[in-house]
Every structure is written in C-alpha cells, then in structure tokens.
Amino acid sequence: MDIYSIRTQIELEVNQLNSREALEAFRNKYLARKGIISQLTGSIPSLAVEERAAFGKEVNLLKSQILAIIAEKEKTLAAEKPSTPAPGGGIDIGMPGIAQEIGRLHPITQTIDEITSIFVQMGFSVVEGPEIETEYNNFTGLNIPLDHPSRDAFDTFYIKSPAKNRLLLRSHTSPVQIRVMKSRRPPLAIIVPGRVYRPDAVDASHLFMFHQIEGFMVDEGIRFSDLKGVLEVFAKAVFGKEIKMRFRPHFFPFTEPSAEVDISCIICQGRQLSDVLTSQGKRCSVCGGKGWLEILGSGMIHPNVFKHVGYDPTKYTGFAFGMGIERIAMLKYGISDIRLFFENDLRFLRQF
Numbered sequence: 001m002d003i004y005s006i007r008t009q010i011e012l013e014v015n016q017l018n019s020r021e022a023l024e025a026f027r028n029k030y031l032a033r034k035g036i037i038s039q040l041t042g043s044i045p046s047l048a049v050e051e052r053a054a055f056g057k058e059v060n061l062l063k064s065q066i067l068a069i070i071a072e073k074e075k076t077l078a079a080e081k082p083s084t085p086a087p088g089g090g091i092d093i094g095m096p097g098i099a100q101e102i103g104r105l106h107p108i109t110q111t112i113d114e115i116t117s118i119f120v121q122m123g124f125s126v127v128e129g130p131e132i133e134t135e136y137n138n139f140t141g142l143n144i145p146l147d148h149p150s151r152d153a154f155d156t157f158y159i160k161s162p163a164k165n166r167l168l169l170r171s172h173t174s175p176v177q178i179r180v181m182k183s184r185r186p187p188l189a190i191i192v193p194g195r196v197y198r199p200d201a202v203d204a205s206h207l208f209m210f211h212q213i214e215g216f217m218v219d220e221g222i223r224f225s226d227l228k229g230v231l232e233v234f235a236k237a238v239f240g241k242e243i244k245m246r247f248r249p250h251f252f253p254f255t256e257p258s259a260e261v262d263i264s265c266i267i268c269q270g271r272q273l274s275d276v277l278t279s280q281g282k283r284c285s286v287c288g289g290k291g292w293l294e295i296l297g298s299g300m301i302h303p304n305v306f307k308h309v310g311y312d313p314t315k316y317t318g319f320a321f322g323m324g325i326e327r328i329a330m331l332k333y334g335i336s337d338i339r340l341f342f343e344n345d346l347r348f349l350r351q352f
Ligand SMILES: [Zn+2]
Pocket: 265, 266, 267, 268, 269, 270, 284, 285, 286, 287, 288, 289, 290, 291, 292
C-alpha cells in the first residue's frame, strides 16, 4: 500500500462525506484499530532500516491530514440545517434573490431640470410658488380683468373660500411673478417651474393638471431684443442649433406687446415639405404641414402689472414668457399623447 495512492483515494472520498454516517465510515476506515493508518504503522518494522523514519513521518502527516478533514467536515455538518426545514422556517439558499430595481427621474422632471439648467447658466434664479393661490395673484395682479374668460369657473378650479379672498388652484405659474416682485426689487431674472391646474376635458393634448415654466427679467432698460436673445439660446439648447424661430404678434393681458414663439418643425425642418408631401397624400404629422411649432407665449411685462407690485413703470421694463413642459417634452421626444406621462406605465417611462 503506497501513501500516494491512499491520498488520491482520500481526495475522491472527501466529496462524498455529506452525512454523519459517511463521515463515521470514513473515520473507521482510516483511524480504527485495524484501519489503514494502523496497517501502515504496523508495516514499518518490515521496511529497510534507512526507510523507516521517512515513512513514519509520511504516515504521521497523513494521519493529521485525515484528522483535519474529519474536523472540518464535522463543522460543516453541524452548521447545516436539517434536510427537512422546520415548519414555517428555513431559507432556500438555492433560490434566486429579488433584484432591486434602479429607479430614474420621470421624463417631465428630466425636462424641467434640462430647461431650468439652461436658464440658470444664463444667470436666472429658480423660485417656486404655492399651487393654491389667491384670485388676486392669479388674475387681478396680472392685469387679467374680471370679465376675462379664463376667470370663469369653467376654466379655473376655485376653492371654497371667502369672496373677499378667493382661493383657487393656480391656472398658470405667472402668479409667482407677483409674489417675487412684491417681495424683491429689480434687477430680477427668475425662472419658475411648477404644476398648474385647469378643468379641461382629458384628451391626447389636454389634462386637468400639467406643468409650466415661467421666466421673467426686470430691470432698467430691458428690451424686447433681450427677450429674443434669451429665448433663442433656450430654443437652440433644447431643440438643436439648426432650428429657426419666429415671433407672432398675440394678445396676453399681462404683457404688451405680446408674442407667441414658434420654432421650425423639428421633423420637416420647416422647409415647407408639407406641400410636396401633401401631393402624395401625406402631411408632416408633427406640425400638421405648417412647418412651424408653437412652443411658448411671451412679451414685455404690462405697465399695469408693475403698478400692482409697486414698481415705477417709467423706470423699469421687463419681459416674461411661459411654456408648457409637457408640450416641450412631447415635441422633443416625439410623444403624441400627453396622458402617457401620467399613466405610470413603466414600459413608457423606462425609455427616458
Ligand atoms: Zn413638420
């Protein structure tokens, strides 16, 4: 019997020592009175004298290795749970774990962050206002007359409140203009992201709740050209350097003059491809064949607004603009239905 082949055999047997019975049999096979170690020791006198010491050392080493294997296996077996789990307990360590999903920012939050950071780089500060507003801040202070259709209960969510101090869910972010101007003096460069509410019937382009970003700048000598410059930087940062812009005269009670701002269609590039496409029975579905997309409303702040907040309209001028975040995100990402943003369908939200 040579020690080398015994070692090889032990290496094979070690993997089978999965029960107390198997371990006991292993122990008996090698360490019992007539076990293999005993036999090896007993064979020493038959060896040549000069071989005995080296062989004895080898046998002792083997014995201590076998003892170490047994001690190690005993420890493992003691730590193992009984093969039948205790009632109501026991953890299946072979079962796959539950992965933690990594969340992400909602596309509307991402769009707000993106737009806000563009204006912050131009020196604007971010201010937020309450979603429950006074009728004064939402309308009167902004030069919106009592008979204006937007003040109608069909266009604004009013909250049960005393007639003298009527409260409502703000229908735009513009009341924050009043709040800021009443509490601070020019120069002002402010950006106001936030949620607004209107009792609109829900369809692909309307919701009763959506988001706006309001921006305004007030100081001595602010001109319409400042408005154009700021909005051009913004539009090109969001939609790309190639887009063109146009200002269309419009009416808003709180600005004079007022303009709606369009960008050239991001799909057909405003190249009036619509004419060509129409002859083939197709239109650019994004701009409806017009070549332009409306992105926001803007203008020079009305002198009456300055009077309401105690600014001298002969000294100060300023511009203001406001845009719908959902609309910007829909144009930017080619989304056709506003409701997708708020249905919490992860198949949609995971794409951003
Ligand atoms: Zn188009």
